[in-house]
Amino acid sequence: xxxxxxxxxxxxxxxxxxxxxxxxxxxxxxxxxxxxxxxxxxxxxxxxxxxxxxxxxxxxxxxxxxxxxxxxxxxxxxxxxxxxxxxxxxxxxxxxxxx
Numbered sequence: 428x429x430x431x432x433x434x435x436x437x438x439x440x441x442x443x444x445x446x447x448x449x450x451x452x453x454x455x456x457x458x459x460x461x462x463x464x465x466x467x468x469x470x471x472x473x474x475x476x477x478x479x480x481x482x483x484x485x486x487x488x489x490x491x492x493x494x495x496x497x498x499x500x501x502x503x504x505x506x507x508x509x510x511x512x513x514x515x516x517x518x519x520x521x522x523x524x525x526x
Contacts (some may be wrong), residue, residue, distance in 0.1 A: 434495055
């Protein structure tokens, strides 16, 4: 059995962790892709990355509070936490996503 996935609460979101997570071009691209969906499988986000890199980048985004991940069978589905980020850091996503 796989260990449960942990996600930070809205109150514990840290601007430093969010900016660190998005400071990497690959993770920024991944987040923008995830943010444009209502949920997307891990492998569909960036198939060009090696699995280990994709796994690492997904974990960094999740631990920063930018995404919520759920296991569905063998797949990991990622959802954007845009409402949580907007509640904690108003206007930040407008800049990141260039809305």
